[in-house]
Amino acid sequence: MTHETTGTSRVDGLLAQLSVAEKVGQLVQYFYFQLPEQPDAEASPETDPAQSTTVEAALSRGAAGSLLFVTKPEVVNRLQRRAVEGSPHGIPALFGFDVIHGLRTIFPVPLALAASWDADVIEAAQAVAAREARAVGIHWAFAPMVDIARDPRWGRMIEGAGEDPYLGSVVAAAQVRGFQGDHLGAEGRIIAGPKHYAAYGAALGGRDYDEVDVSDSEFWNVYLPPFAAAVAAGAGNIMSAYMDLNGVPATGNHWLLTDVLRDELGFTGFVVSDANAVKDLETHHFAADPADAAVRAIHAGLDLEMAVADAAYAHLLEAVQDGRVPVELLDRSVRRVLAAKEALGLFENPFVDEAEAARVLGLPEHRETARSAAEASAVLLRNEGGLLPLSVPDVSRIAVIGGLAASARDTLGPWVFDYDLAETVTILDGIRALVGEAAQVDFAPGAATPQRLFPSMFDMFGDGTRIDDDVDRAAERARAVQLAAGADVAIVVLGENQDMIGEAASRSSLDLPGDQLEVLQAVVATGTPTVLVLMNGRPLDLQWADANVPAILDVWYPGTRGGEAVARLLFGEAEPRGRLPFTWPRDVGQVPIHHATTRGHHPQTQHARYWNAEFSPLYPFGYGLGYATFAYGEVRVSADSIPREGTVQVSVDVTNTSDRDGTETVQLYLHQRSGTSSRPLRQLKAFQKVGIPAGATRTVVLEVGPEQRRYWSSATRGTVLDATTFDVWVGPDATAEKGASFTVTG
Numbered sequence: 001m002t003h004e005t006t007g008t009s010r011v012d013g014l015l016a017q018l019s020v021a022e023k024v025g026q027l028v029q030y031f032y033f034q035l036p037e038q039p040d041a042e043a044s045p046e047t048d049p050a051q052s053t054t055v056e057a058a059l060s061r062g063a064a065g066s067l068l069f070v071t072k073p074e075v076v077n078r079l080q081r082r083a084v085e086g087s088p089h090g091i092p093a094l095f096g097f098d099v100i101h102g103l104r105t106i107f108p109v110p111l112a113l114a115a116s117w118d119a120d121v122i123e124a125a126q127a128v129a130a131r132e133a134r135a136v137g138i139h140w141a142f143a144p145m146v147d148i149a150r151d152p153r154w155g156r157m158i159e160g161a162g163e164d165p166y167l168g169s170v171v172a173a174a175q176v177r178g179f180q181g182d183h184l185g186a187e188g189r190i191i192a193g194p195k196h197y198a199a200y201g202a203a204l205g206g207r208d209y210d211e212v213d214v215s216d217s218e219f220w221n222v223y224l225p226p227f228a229a230a231v232a233a234g235a236g237n238i239m240s241a242y243m244d245l246n247g248v249p250a251t252g253n254h255w256l257l258t259d260v261l262r263d264e265l266g267f268t269g270f271v272v273s274d275a276n277a278v279k280d281l282e283t284h285h286f287a288a289d290p291a292d293a294a295v296r297a298i299h300a301g302l303d304l305e306m307a308v309a310d311a312a313y314a315h316l317l318e319a320v321q322d323g324r325v326p327v328e329l330l331d332r333s334v335r336r337v338l339a340a341k342e343a344l345g346l347f348e349n350p351f352v353d354e355a356e357a358a359r360v361l362g363l364p365e366h367r368e369t370a371r372s373a374a375e376a377s378a379v380l381l382r383n384e385g386g387l388l389p390l391s392v393p394d395v396s397r398i399a400v401i402g403g404l405a406a407s408a409r410d411t412l413g414p415w416v417f418d419y420d421l422a423e424t425v426t427i428l429d430g431i432r433a434l435v436g437e438a439a440q441v442d443f444a445p446g447a448a449t450p451q452r453l454f455p456s457m458f459d460m461f462g463d464g465t466r467i468d469d470d471v472d473r474a475a476e477r478a479r480a481v482q483l484a485a486g487a488d489v490a491i492v493v494l495g496e497n498q499d500m501i502g503e504a505a506s507r508s509s510l511d512l513p514g515d516q517l518e519v520l521q522a523v524v525a526t527g528t529p530t531v532l533v534l535m536n537g538r539p540l541d542l543q544w545a546d547a548n549v550p551a552i553l554d555v556w557y558p559g560t561r562g563g564e565a566v567a568r569l570l571f572g573e574a575e576p577r578g579r580l581p582f583t584w585p586r587d588v589g590q591v592p593i594h595h596a597t598t599r600g601h602h603p604q605t606q607h608a609r610y611w612n613a614e615f616s617p618l619y620p621f622g623y624g625l626g627y628a629t630f631a632y633g634e635v636r637v638s639a640d641s642i643p644r645e646g647t648v649q650v651s652v653d654v655t656n657t658s659d660r661d662g663t664e665t666v667q668l669y670l671h672q673r674s675g676t677s678s679r680p681l682r683q684l685k686a687f688q689k690v691g692i693p694a695g696a697t698r699t700v701v702l703e704v705g706p707e708q709r710r711y712w713s714s715a716t717r718g719t720v721l722d723a724t725t726f727d728v729w730v731g732p733d734a735t736a737e738k739g740a741s742f743t744v745t746g
Helices: 010-016 019-024 051-062 071-084 109-117 119-136 155-159 165-180 216-223 225-232 256-265 292-298 312-321 329-345 355-361 364-378 408-413 427-438 472-487 515-525 544-548 561-568 603-608
Strands: 028-031 064-069 093-099 235-240 271-272 305-307 377-384 396-401 440-444 488-496 530-535 551-554 631-633 639-643 648-656 660-674 683-692 699-706 711-713 718-720 723-730 739-745
Touching: 010 292, 010 329, 010 440, 019 028, 019 312, 019 329, 051 071, 051 530, 071 093, 071 119, 071 355, 093 329, 109 119, 109 155, 109 165, 109 364, 119 364, 119 515, 165 216, 165 225, 165 683, 216 225, 216 711, 225 235, 256 292, 271 329, 292 312, 292 329, 305 312, 312 329, 312 683, 396 427, 396 472, 396 515, 408 561, 427 440, 427 488, 427 561, 440 472, 440 631, 488 515, 515 530, 515 544, 530 561, 551 561, 648 660, 648 683, 648 723, 660 699, 683 699, 699 723
Parallel strands: 028 064, 028 305, 064 093, 235 271, 396 440, 396 488, 488 530, 530 551, 639 739
Antiparallel strands: 377 551, 631 648, 648 699, 660 683, 660 723, 711 718, 723 739
16 A cells, blocks of 8 residues: 555645745755763763754744654654744644664664564564654654665665565565554554665675665566565655665666656655765765755655755755746645645644653563564574573573673664663573572673774764773683583673674674684583574674584574563573574675575586585575474475466475474475576565474465566566466475476466
8 A cells, every 4th residue: 555645735725825945944854963861971962052053943944844863752842843833834843763673662673573574573563663753753764774685794784674575575564564554644653764765785895885786687676676565565755875876876866766666666755865865966976066966856856855964955945946946846845745744643733742752661561572572583593402492400500601691782783772771681681580599690701892993973872881892801711711611501692792783884704703703612612502692683604603502593683672582582481483584604705695596507516606615505594493393294286387367376284393382484485497587596485474383283375476476577678477387495494395386378
């Protein structure tokens, strides 16, 4: 469904009354910075005084239609009052914010939510985020990020759903539903703003902001589908990307913003730039100056400019006056912004209830939803000898190693700003709370993680806690080894600090930072059974760990109640149900790597493409273990032959072969043997999560219809639906062995 936001009698009436200057003001969004409250820090101004003065003056004269980065309800109300009273027409401001994986209640990072492979879990998480955001006066989330990412060097892959367009589309639609509800303006919901349109995840070398060059086939078949799914789910906003797309900056790209987004996908909401991306058109050497950038952006289809200061769109006034921008074009964008404000009910109720905001932010059921999401997202990568789940009677002394285990800020992950560290449950906290007096839990940081060579622009929002890089590493390692040697089990928590992943956090390596690997090796050498718990937002080099550590659990950055969830997973009170949303490379030399590749010359030597190492992933796409085990029967198809527009039902019996109830993620992969274009050897086309009691068998039925078989072909420059033979596999991951085939006639 799409939500039409392009015109009402009120909006048309306002447009008839607004001056050109007032219309331009509606198309500008300014940052209004609030510095986070830091424990033990001196009192600081609510915002940067000079910047806040400029923004408030713009509000007072109707020169700003939207603000971002305000999260305090009392500040929202004050600024909103200034906007309404400053406009002769009483037009309220639209407040946006980066509500990426929670506001006060922090959920697992988006990549982790995607690893749940569970649309209900994802929708519920973003519904909580929306409720908290709307309560404090935020109307619009700069989320979800729906960029496909196939190069883990790119730090922003943590914000997306991984490598696959089908999974990415399911996740995108679920997030839009969570943010917006069943219609734009639903109670307690906010506008969803899918980003970064489009193909931002294909940055050259995985380097954030760098150019993107993708084939037309990749664009239509890989990078566009999640945006199409988000638009179909009703997204009210789209954010344009920073980078050049095949030589044309996305923010000034008429083909991208109008021909594809409006005409092909049918999007009717408003388009916003990323921060300063309109002025960046000059930086790209695409526009001559900020005035030219503004003209080219609005002609391309960019409605609202997000600006830190000195908006390029301020030049639209003179551009209308001298004829470079027709007033009808200006009106079109203003109409879209005003329609969004009307759909949210802001003309009737622009202010928020500050007491109600405090109540909503403290709701305990929100924290329970976060804990449940963290449990659903964890991926069990290895469990040799059934080391997990642990049992308290069998482990009376536990060594927890690794500074990340005790870091509340890192437990939350990046891209959060309004968190409460005091209520954050770390992994160490969670383990101690769960075992209570039944076991002794000792802790040692063990390893130091290095500082970034180039600091993060988000450091101002962190709490600054980390293991000092100047500690005596040898002494710390010795202490960790001593604790591990005397324990019944060692739980080693390693990964990347939260400032090592996200925006402006690309990496040239996938190694465990610092001396974490050396500490892990020393702990394993004690002979104590060892569990590796990973906190990460990208695959890391685990070749040694996979060969030497009996149990590996990836918990990502699990959020506010993450430590409690991890403890429950480790001790069997919850089941790891997550599956990988990407292909896990052995090392950085394999990237980019993904499962949906076409067949090349001499396929029998595909594994030997590199002379020095096998070309196969460490873990395949869709992979993940549980505490229960499952066996698949033979795959059956409902018909050997179907017409071109027909649908085939694919069924398989799945048996829980263990003595424990469990959940299996049944995945269907498709391959087209011949046709208009070469097609990938395997593509995910359907999946279903199925709870199966111990010893029981369930029949799972999945469908393959024309939508699963249709694709864009560079041979015809359009979508095709071939009549040919298809292979279909059903199993636990992209290496599924059980399969069948069917033919499409035409």
